Amino acid sequence: MTELGTLAWALRRDLRLAMRRRGDALNVLGFFALACSMFPLAVGPQREWLTRIGPGVIWVAALLATLLALPRLFEHDHTDGTLDAMIASGRPLPMVVAGKLIAAWLVTGLPLIVLTPVLAVAFSLPMHALPTMLASLVLGTPTLLGLGAIAGALTLGLKAGPTLVTLLCLPLYVPVLVFGAGAVEAQVSGLSPAAHLALLAAGMLVVALAAPPVAAQALRISVE
Amino acid sequence: MTPAAFGGLRAEGLALSRGERRLFTNLSFTLGAGGLLRLLGPNGSGKSSLLRGLLGLAPLAAGTLFSGTSASAPPLRPRALCAGALYQGHASGAKGELTALENLALSAALDGTAGPADESVLREALASVGLARQRDIETRRLSQGQRQRLSLARFALALRVPARPLWLMDEPSAALDAEGGVLLARMLAEHLARGGAAIVATHLPVAPDTGRIDELRLDDFAPRRGEAREAQAAGAAA
Numbered sequence: 056m057t058e059l060g061t062l063a064w065a066l067r068r069d070l071r072l073a074m075r076r077r078g079d080a081l082n083v084l085g086f087f088a089l090a091c092s093m094f095p096l097a098v099g100p101q102r103e104w105l106t107r108i109g110p111g112v113i114w115v116a117a118l119l120a121t122l123l124a125l126p127r128l129f130e131h132d133h134t135d136g137t138l139d140a141m142i143a144s145g146r147p148l149p150m151v152v153a154g155k156l157i158a159a160w161l162v163t164g165l166p167l168i169v170l171t172p173v174l175a176v177a178f179s180l181p182m183h184a185l186p187t188m189l190a191s192l193v194l195g196t197p198t199l200l201g202l203g204a205i206a207g208a209l210t211l212g213l214k215a216g217p218t219l220v221t222l223l224c225l226p227l228y229v230p231v232l233v234f235g236a237g238a239v240e241a242q243v244s245g246l247s248p249a250a251h252l253a254l255l256a257a258g259m260l261v262v263a264l265a266a267p268p269v270a271a272q273a274l275r276i277s278v279e
Numbered sequence: 280m281t282p283a284a285f286g287g288l289r290a291e292g293l294a295l296s297r298g299e300r301r302l303f304t305n306l307s308f309t310l311g312a313g314g315l316l317r318l319l320g321p322n323g324s325g326k327s328s329l330l331r332g333l334l335g336l337a338p339l340a341a342g343t344l345f346s347g348t349s350a351s352a353p354p355l356r357p358r359a360l361c362a363g364a365l366y367q368g369h370a371s372g373a374k375g376e377l378t379a380l381e382n383l384a385l386s387a388a389l390d391g392t393a394g395p396a397d398e399s400v401l402r403e404a405l406a407s408v409g410l411a412r413q414r415d416i417e418t419r420r421l422s423q424g425q426r427q428r429l430s431l432a433r434f435a436l437a438l439r440v441p442a443r444p445l446w447l448m449d450e451p452s453a454a455l456d457a458e459g460g461v462l463l464a465r466m467l468a469e470h471l472a473r474g475g476a477a478i479v480a481t482h483l484p485v486a487p488d489t490g491r492i493d494e495l496r497l498d499d500f501a502p503r504r505g506e507a508r509e510a511q512a513a514g515a516a517a
């Protein structure tokens with residue numbers, strides 16, 4: 056099996072597992088939709104307020120939904136011994152992690168983005184800002200997932216793992232949130248979102264390259 | 280295809296700690312093609328930890344591994360053993376939501392012992408360990424012994440190809456019935472006869488009747504009381 060074969064192996068494996076455990080992905084999606092729909096109920100139905108807070112609310116909800124999905128990324132594999140088997144196989148572990156991350160994004164990140172246009176309507180977000188909203192999520196959610204994978208790998212097997220992941224991740228998520236919501240904000244107020252989106256894309260590239268090897272090393276330390 | 284013989288493994292002065300406690304020190308062994316090393320010792324003497332340590336799943340506190348049995352054998356790079364080894368740990372290593380066949384297909388692809396196109400081979404391997412009828416049942420519905428048989432199916436596949444000549448098995452027979460024990464012994468015998476090698480941690484007699492079998496009692500290498508205390512003091516001081 057080549058390096059890419061290992062990546063494809065992990066990707067197919069996790070997609071198949073996700074198909075058997077559809078509830079997990081649906082929980083994340085349900086959380087995202089419900090968290091977003093709480094805000095209009097709380098702040099009232101004034102259109103201009105909703106338009107004002109909409110991008111930020113959707114972004115915060117997407118961020119929290121990603122956090123919700125993180126503990127499961129490695130936890131099951133750790134308890135049933137399949138993580139040990141993957142490490143002991145001698146296959147390149149960063150490739151396994153990369154495959155798992157792509158699968159996790161397809162299962163939890165992509166559905167959020169697909170649902171976003173509906174929520175954007177609920178927040179009466181101007182239609183011309185919707186592409187920017189979607190682009191910022193497409194560029195931002197992989198970054199959230201990659202950073203979270205490192206934290207998840209580091210805290211694997213700890214009793215306070217999920218709580219620690221939240222505490223470790225939230226400060227790192229701040230820039231993604233600022234630029235993500237900022238891009239939509241800029242578009243709504245008639246400015247160009249290009250700078251925000253470029254920064255999000257740069258962040259995603261760095262994380263996409265760095266997260267698999269770093270998380271793989273953290274996993275090796277965690278199983279010891 | 281005849282599997283390539285195992286190249287040999289020599290360990291010198293291995294030591295391993297778990298937390299503050301030193302499990303064993305100064306442990307050495309030699310394992311050549313066709314050899315089986317049986318790890319014995321009471322619970323907590325470090326049998327599982329030694330297997331994990333050899334693979335780099337747990338850190339060795341001291342010692343060197345050499346690839347070969349001769350005195351001039353070159354030292355092994357860390358984790359280099361993984362590529363030629365097949366490891367079965369305490370946990371089942373199978374996903375409960377997947378069927379026995381799916382789990383075996385995933386393991387076989389990872390081990391490089393059978394491709395996804397070889398479904399008949401996978402079915403055969405499952406039948407050979409007595410799981411023909413449990414093929415399409417979710418693994419979480421299998422009994423402990425059946426799960427252990429599923430792990431054995433991985434080793435049955437490894438008999439076909441030369442990729443993984445060193446078997447590392449942690450209590451492979453703990454949940455097996457008498458028939459399963461016979462099956463395990465037969466598979467080990469075949470593996471050794473083909474020039475493979477195995478390190479098996481077990482308190483049950485699984486020894487096949489062929490091959491060169493050595494026993495390693497880990498409690499013989501446990502630090503004596505004074506040493507243990509010194510090691511602890513050193514650890515505390517550090």
